[in-house]
Amino acid sequence: MTRPTLSGTPDSVPTVGLPDLLESGDLDLIDRWLAQADVVEIADEMVRLPREQRAVPFRLLGKDRALEVFELLDPSVQQELLEGLRETNVRQLFEEMDPDDRARLTEEMPAKVATRLLAGLSANERRLTSTLLGYPEDSAGRLMSPEVVSLRAAMTVVQALDRLRRIGRSAETIYALPVTDDRRRLVGALGLRDLVLAEPDTLVGELMDTEVYSARVDADQEEAARLIREADLLALPIVDTEDRLVGIVTVDDAMEVLEEEDTEDVARAGGAEPLRRPYLSTSIVQVGRSRVLWLIVFLIAGFITVNVLAVFRSALDDVVVLAFFVPLVIGTAGSTGAQSATTITRALAVGEVRLEDLGRVALREATTGIALGAILGALAFVPIALLSGADIAAIVSATLLLVCTLAALIGSTLPLAAKRVGADPAVMSVPLITALVDASGLVVYFLIARAVLGI
Amino acid sequence: MTRPTLSGTPDSVPTVGLPDLLESGDLDLIDRWLAQADVVEIADEMVRLPREQRAVPFRLLGKDRALEVFELLDPSVQQELLEGLRETNVRQLFEEMDPDDRARLTEEMPAKVATRLLAGLSANERRLTSTLLGYPEDSAGRLMSPEVVSLRAAMTVVQALDRLRRIGRSAETIYALPVTDDRRRLVGALGLRDLVLAEPDTLVGELMDTEVYSARVDADQEEAARLIREADLLALPIVDTEDRLVGIVTVDDAMEVLEEEDTEDVARAGGAEPLRRPYLSTSIVQVGRSRVLWLIVFLIAGFITVNVLAVFRSALDDVVVLAFFVPLVIGTAGSTGAQSATTITRALAVGEVRLEDLGRVALREATTGIALGAILGALAFVPIALLSGADIAAIVSATLLLVCTLAALIGSTLPLAAKRVGADPAVMSVPLITALVDASGLVVYFLIARAVLGI
Numbered sequence: 001m002t003r004p005t006l007s008g009t010p011d012s013v014p015t016v017g018l019p020d021l022l023e024s025g026d027l028d029l030i031d032r033w034l035a036q037a038d039v040v041e042i043a044d045e046m047v048r049l050p051r052e053q054r055a056v057p058f059r060l061l062g063k064d065r066a067l068e069v070f071e072l073l074d075p076s077v078q079q080e081l082l083e084g085l086r087e088t089n090v091r092q093l094f095e096e097m098d099p100d101d102r103a104r105l106t107e108e109m110p111a112k113v114a115t116r117l118l119a120g121l122s123a124n125e126r127r128l129t130s131t132l133l134g135y136p137e138d139s140a141g142r143l144m145s146p147e148v149v150s151l152r153a154a155m156t157v158v159q160a161l162d163r164l165r166r167i168g169r170s171a172e173t174i175y176a177l178p179v180t181d182d183r184r185r186l187v188g189a190l191g192l193r194d195l196v197l198a199e200p201d202t203l204v205g206e207l208m209d210t211e212v213y214s215a216r217v218d219a220d221q222e223e224a225a226r227l228i229r230e231a232d233l234l235a236l237p238i239v240d241t242e243d244r245l246v247g248i249v250t251v252d253d254a255m256e257v258l259e260e261e262d263t264e265d266v267a268r269a270g271g272a273e274p275l276r277r278p279y280l281s282t283s284i285v286q287v288g289r290s291r292v293l294w295l296i297v298f299l300i301a302g303f304i305t306v307n308v309l310a311v312f313r314s315a316l317d318d319v320v321v322l323a324f325f326v327p328l329v330i331g332t333a334g335s336t337g338a339q340s341a342t343t344i345t346r347a348l349a350v351g352e353v354r355l356e357d358l359g360r361v362a363l364r365e366a367t368t369g370i371a372l373g374a375i376l377g378a379l380a381f382v383p384i385a386l387l388s389g390a391d392i393a394a395i396v397s398a399t400l401l402l403v404c405t406l407a408a409l410i411g412s413t414l415p416l417a418a419k420r421v422g423a424d425p426a427v428m429s430v431p432l433i434t435a436l437v438d439a440s441g442l443v444v445y446f447l448i449a450r451a452v453l454g455i
Numbered sequence: 456m457t458r459p460t461l462s463g464t465p466d467s468v469p470t471v472g473l474p475d476l477l478e479s480g481d482l483d484l485i486d487r488w489l490a491q492a493d494v495v496e497i498a499d500e501m502v503r504l505p506r507e508q509r510a511v512p513f514r515l516l517g518k519d520r521a522l523e524v525f526e527l528l529d530p531s532v533q534q535e536l537l538e539g540l541r542e543t544n545v546r547q548l549f550e551e552m553d554p555d556d557r558a559r560l561t562e563e564m565p566a567k568v569a570t571r572l573l574a575g576l577s578a579n580e581r582r583l584t585s586t587l588l589g590y591p592e593d594s595a596g597r598l599m600s601p602e603v604v605s606l607r608a609a610m611t612v613v614q615a616l617d618r619l620r621r622i623g624r625s626a627e628t629i630y631a632l633p634v635t636d637d638r639r640r641l642v643g644a645l646g647l648r649d650l651v652l653a654e655p656d657t658l659v660g661e662l663m664d665t666e667v668y669s670a671r672v673d674a675d676q677e678e679a680a681r682l683i684r685e686a687d688l689l690a691l692p693i694v695d696t697e698d699r700l701v702g703i704v705t706v707d708d709a710m711e712v713l714e715e716e717d718t719e720d721v722a723r724a725g726g727a728e729p730l731r732r733p734y735l736s737t738s739i740v741q742v743g744r745s746r747v748l749w750l751i752v753f754l755i756a757g758f759i760t761v762n763v764l765a766v767f768r769s770a771l772d773d774v775v776v777l778a779f780f781v782p783l784v785i786g787t788a789g790s791t792g793a794q795s796a797t798t799i800t801r802a803l804a805v806g807e808v809r810l811e812d813l814g815r816v817a818l819r820e821a822t823t824g825i826a827l828g829a830i831l832g833a834l835a836f837v838p839i840a841l842l843s844g845a846d847i848a849a850i851v852s853a854t855l856l857l858v859c860t861l862a863a864l865i866g867s868t869l870p871l872a873a874k875r876v877g878a879d880p881a882v883m884s885v886p887l888i889t890a891l892v893d894a895s896g897l898v899v900y901f902l903i904a905r906a907v908l909g910i
Contacts, residue, residue, distance in 0.1 A: 005694060006595070006670035006682055017811075038666060040686045044806065072685065140461070165652055174648050175630050175689070192647055193629050197620055211493060215461035227461055229714065230527065231495045232707040234630070234689065239460060251706050252687040255713070259684065262717045263801055269724065270797025270885065271790050279802040280812065288823050291794045292830060298790045299831055303838065305782035310842075316775050323771055323778040327760035327893050330782055334789070335726050335753045335886035339746045342725025346718055347734040351499065356472075357735065368743050375747060376754055383758065387765075430725065430885045431790035438782050 018045035022053050031060055039065060043072035046081070047278045055084030067096055075101075076277040079108040091120050098172060099128040100145045100253065106133060140224040141217035143257065144238040144247030145172030150180045153187060153205030157198045164192075173250050176235035179208045184244040186237055188212055214239050217246060222261050225254035226351065265349055268426030269342055271298065294431070301435035305330075308439055312446040318455045321388050325396050326442070332376060333403035333441040334434035340365050340411030341433045345425045348415060358416050362409060369408025373401035395449045402448075403441040410437055473500035477508050486515055494520060498527035501536070502733045510539030522551055530556075531732040534563040546575050553627060554583035555600045555708065561588060595679040596672035598712065599693040599702030600627030605635045608642060608660030612653045619647075628705050631690035634663045639699040641692055643667055669694050672701060677716050680709035681806065720804055723881035724797055726753065749886070756890035760785075763894055767901040773910045776843050780851050781897065787831060788858035788896040789889035795820050795866030796888045800880045803870060813871050817864060824863025828856035850904045857903075858896040865892055 021030050034042060034057060042061070046054050046069065058066060058081060070078060070093055082090050094102065094117050106114045106129065118126055128146050135141025149171045151160050160177075168174045177195070179188040188208035198207055214237045215224040228236050228251055236254075238247040264274040273290040275282050309316065309326075316323055344361060347353035353361060377397035385393035411433045415425035449455070476485045489497060489512060497516070501509050501524065513521060513536060525533060525548055537545050549557065549572050561569045561584065573581055583601050590596025604626045606615050615632075623629045632650070634643040643663035653662055669692045670679040683691050683706055691709075693702040719729040728745040730737050764771065764781075771778055799816060802808035808816060832852035840848035866888050870880035904910070 005698070006668070006674045006678055038668070040668075040682065044685075047807065048809075048812070072687070161651065168648070168652055174651070192651065193623070196616065196629070196647065196651065197623055213461070213493070213495075219461045223461055227495065229707075229710050230498075232527070234706070243460070251689070251710075252684075255684050255706075255710060258710070259713070259805065263805065266721065266724070266797055266801045269721065270793045272794045272798065275798075278807045279798060280808060280815065284819055284822050284826075287798075287819070288826050291791075291823070292827055295787070295790055295794075295827055295831060296834065299783070299787055299835060302783040302786045305786070306779050306842070309779040309782070313775070313779075316778055320768065320771050320775065320778075323775075323781070324761050324764040324768075326778070326781055327764070327785055327897065328754070328757040330786075331757045331760070331886075331890060331893055332750070332754055334889065335750055336746075338725045338884075338886050339727045339750075342721055343727065343730075343734060343742075346721045350714065350718065352502065352733045353735060354503075357503070360735065364739055364742070367739050368746070371739075371743050372747055372750055376750060379751065380754060387761070429793075431786075431793050434789065434889075435786060438786055442782065 017048075018042075018057060019049055022049065022056060027060070030057055034060055039068045039072060042069050046073065047077055048280050051080045051281060052084070054081050058085070059089075063092075067093065071097065071101060074277060075104045075108045077281060078105050080281070082109075091117070095121055095125060098145060099125065099132055099147065100143060100172070102129050103132040103142060107137070135217055138221045139217060140215045140219040140221055140236075140238050140249060141247070143221050143224065143253055144217075144249045146247045147171045148178065148237070148245065148248040149174055150178045150184075150245055151190075151204045151208075153179055153181070153203065153208065155204045156200065157195055157202050157204070157207070158200045160195055160204050164195075172248060173235050176233065176237075176248065178212070178237040178245050178248070179204055180245050186212065186214055186239050186243060186245050189237060191234070212237065215249070216241065221257050224249055225257040225261075228254040229258065230351075261349070265345065265424075265426045268424060269345060269429050271295075271429040271431035294429070298431050298435050301432070301439070304435075304439040305442055308442045308446075312442075312450075315446055315449055315453075315455050319392075319449070319453060321392060322395075322446075322449055324388070325384070325392070326445070328380075329396065329399050329403060329445050330434075330438040330441050332400055333407040333437045334430075336369060336372060336404045337407035337411035337433040337437045338430040340369070340408045341415060341428055341430060344412045345415045345428070348419060348425050353416075355416060355420055358413065361412050361416065365408040365412035366405055369405035370401070372408070373404030376404060377401045391452055395445070395452050398448050398452075399441070399445045402444050403437070406440060406444070407433075407437045410440075472503075473497075473512060474504055477504065477511060482515070485512055489515055494523045494527060497524050501528060502532055503735050506535045506736060507539070509536050514540070514544075518547075522548065526552065526556060529732060530559045530563045532736060533560050535736070537564075546572070550576055550580060553600060554580065554587060554602065555598060555627070557584050558587040558597060562592070590672055593676050594672060595670045595674045595676055595691075595693050595704060596702070598676050598679065598708055599672075599704045601702045602626045603633065603692070603700065603703040604629055605633045605639075605700055606645075606659045606663075608634055608636070608658065608663065610659045611655065612650055612657050612659070612662070613655045615650055615659050627703060628690050631688065631692075631703065633667070633692040633700050633703065634659055635700050641667065641669055641694050641698060641700050644692060646689070667692065670704070671696065676712050679704055680712040680716075683709040684713065685806075716804070720800065720879075720881045723879060724800060724884050726750075726884040726886035749884070753886050753890050756887070756894070759890075759894040760897055763897045763901075767897075767905075770901055770904055770908075770910050774847075774904070774908060776847060777850075777901075777904055779843070780839070780847070781900070783835075784851065784854050784858060784900050785889075785893040785896050787855055788862040788892045789885075791824060791827060791859045792862035792866035792888040792892045793885040795824070795863045796870060796883055796885060799867045800870045800883070803874060803880050808871075810871060810875055813868065816867050816871065820863040820867035821860055824860035825856070827863070828859030831859060832856045846907055850900070850907050853903050853907075854896070854900045857899050858892070861895060861899070862888075862892045865895075 175192045181187050188210045189212040190208040194207050236249045240246050267274040271294045377400040381393045381397045414428040418428050419425045630647045636642050643665045644667040645663040649662050691704045695701050722729040726749045832855040836848045836852045869883040873883050874880045
């Protein structure tokens with residue numbers, strides 16, 4: 001019996017991973033490793049293998065475990081894995097998947113392969129999958145399972161439980177049970193728990209909760225997932241434009257969507273496009289491609305700083321020591337901007353801040369920026385005065401005060417501005433904010449220097 | 456009947472929010488707003504209110520809805536809200552909370568208040584909460600609910616369902632049912648679904664899954680939550696050091712932990728300490744405090760660049776145009792470093808990359824850095840040559856190639872290094888990587904300039 005317990009003090013004995021075993025090529029050892037590992041471990045190791053090696057351990061798994069492991073993998077990894085398997089195995093896996101998982105996998109496939117595999121499905125599974133694929137990408141309709149069991153308000157508990165025993169086995173979940181009227185419109189919901197704990201002759205209508213959350217098929221996936229998280233739901237019924245029940249989104253799929261969205265936001269915040277697949281199984285070319293366009297944008301923004309410095313060339317000619325503090329000034333401004341930008345982008349993502357809070361946010365961040373700039377300016381004064389004289393120290397300190405305020409203001413308002421025009425707030429990434437703050441910070445610095453030094 | 460449907464095309468009619476209504480002071484309007492809103496909306500609006508105003512709408516809610524809204528709030532917000540309520544209301548809310556939520560709220564309270572409220576609890580609730588508070592912070596023990604219903608392998612389905620009807624109402628969940636032996640040791644688990652769909656006289660032992668995931672009370676909360684996500688569980692049984700069942704962690708609590716951890720990582724990546732509470736309900740002083748220490752670290756790191764430039768003063772004296780490209784060079788290096796650092800930090804957080812992958816990661820990132828540096832160097836050459844001559848252009852292009860490689864290497868390996876010494880990889884924030892890359896980039900730049908220009 002395998003029973004993995006997550007422990008507070010992990011084993012200090014180093015365990016041999018699947019990659020090492022595959023190096024050795026000893027199928028017997030691989031078999032033994034697979035037997036002692038649990039499906040989550042196997043799925044984790046599969047992702048870290050080079051794509052051409054993944055089929056080997058997968059073919060050694062028994063049929064049931066193979067399906068379990070397969071269901072835990074990212075659609076992008078599933079697709080690559082299928083390429084290394086025999087056609088009959090591929091067809092079998094494809095047939096046995098849940099319709100919503102199958103729809104997501106289909107999106108990853110070359111159109112020809114997808115068409116062929118869909119054509120090979122049993123009629124019922126094909127119909128379910130085609131329906132899902134008919135909804136827009138990133139919609140709740142794509143994410144939902146159409147295999148939902150609904151109850152009627154007039155049923156007794158016994159009748160409802162009978163219905164579950166009859167048709168509940170193929171449903172995605174029976175823990176959250178939508179209740180519909182005779183036109184399939186959603187009128188309530190109850191948990192399986194309430195059904196199990198109730199007296200046998202109680203009516204579903206008496207037990208059900210009429211304040212039931214739901215989402216339309218065309219609602220955004222991320223918003224549906226966030227509703228599941230915020231309202232602590234196990235599943236969210238999905239309805240069509242006429243309020244008729246068409247499917248259900250479960251909490252595990254919601255968690256996956258939220259993790260993907262967070263990964264996207266993190267990539268954007270770092271100034272790169274999301275990879276949309278596990279890092280180690282992404283080719284270097286794809287990694288480079290996700291970064292190069294943004295780097296070119298930052299490079300072009302960087303040329304603004306060259307021009308700013310060229311404009312102030314005479315000041316630099318006269319007082320070369322001014323150049324010493326350029327990286328310090330723009331670095332500090334960039335850090336302050338980064339702090340504000342990441343705070344506000346995250347607050348927007350989790351719904352703590354909304355568009356209409358722009359004024360409040362700007363005021364809070366400007367105040368914070370002034371305070372931080374004052375502290376940093378005061379701290380920097382003495383060392384700079386000792387190094388380069390009091391006048392230079394005064395220039396740098398005053399600049400720090402102003403640029404920190406400016407950076408906090410730019411860093412906090414631009415994500416909100418991006419959201420207002422319908423863009424992802426996270427495109428206002430730290431490197432982009434830094435580039436913008438660099439140029440304006442330099443102008444402030446040299447204007448102050450000119451005024452103080454009279455050059 | 457309130458039935459909020461998440462729609463694909465949100466209403467264009469602007470709705471009046473709770474903050475505006477509170478401004479107006481019209482209790483009747485507030486009451487009507489509360490009646491048409493659902494509990495998630497109310498909780499969302501509560502968070503955005505100034506803390507001294509929150510008690511007003513809360514007191515207008517009926518007892519049941521008040522508890523529902525309260526349970527959706529962050530512990531930090533719950534604690535502030537309690538300060539504005541009457542002692543009897545506070546005691547009642549505190550008594551009716553789940554023990555795990557109550558334990559989390561207690562952590563937020565001043566010790567005196569916590570002691571007083573705990574003393575006022577009924578004996579059973581007090582015992583449950585004290586047990587949880589005995590486990591280390593951030594452990595699975597703190598997160599779990601001790602109210603878990605377990606079954607025995609020798610029970611029939613009918614006996615198991617009877618047991619649920621008897622004691623299932625107070626349990627945190629009955630959807631995942633751990634099975635224990637006569638010494639309370641975990642031997643299996645089954646879902647309520649399997650129980651409901653099975654024949655009445657089947658034994659639990661035949662239905663249960665013996666490959667059951669579990670975590671020890673002292674396991675890390677985040678790891679337990681991640682296991683729930685990866686294995687698509689509804690709940691994770693928690694055991695003590697002797698493998699005896701002591702509680703259960705549910706998927707909604709796991710989602711909350713993962714969202715908090717992600718928010719923490721984002722804050723750190725942006726170079727600030729996490730706020731641990733909703734942004735708009737954090738005071739400006741607390742926001743400033745979360746940022747100032749890191750800014751001082753970055754300022755000190757920035758002083759290294761001042762010294763680097765002072766060392767190369769003669770080069771700047773001779774060729775002042777070299778100063779023009781300093782922000783461009785370090786900005787580009789910083790962006791490349793930011794991309795690598797955020798990618799690797801996230802891959803570590805979601806478990807796609809582990810410590811032992813250091814060599815592979817470094818090789819991949821160095822290769823990517825070389826490719827990106829070559830592209831940027833090539834792109835920058837012509838404009839710089841036109842602006843400042845071919846020799847300066849050659850210097851900057853060569854520098855870009857080298858610093859991009861260096862930055863990708865530093866940005867990717869430092870998070871892994873932080874993890875190896877037991878620190879949070881996210882402390883290798885973008886601003887810190889930038890500061891480190893700035894100084895080394897400048898050295899590279901001036902060494903190349905010296906060599907090319909012979910100065």
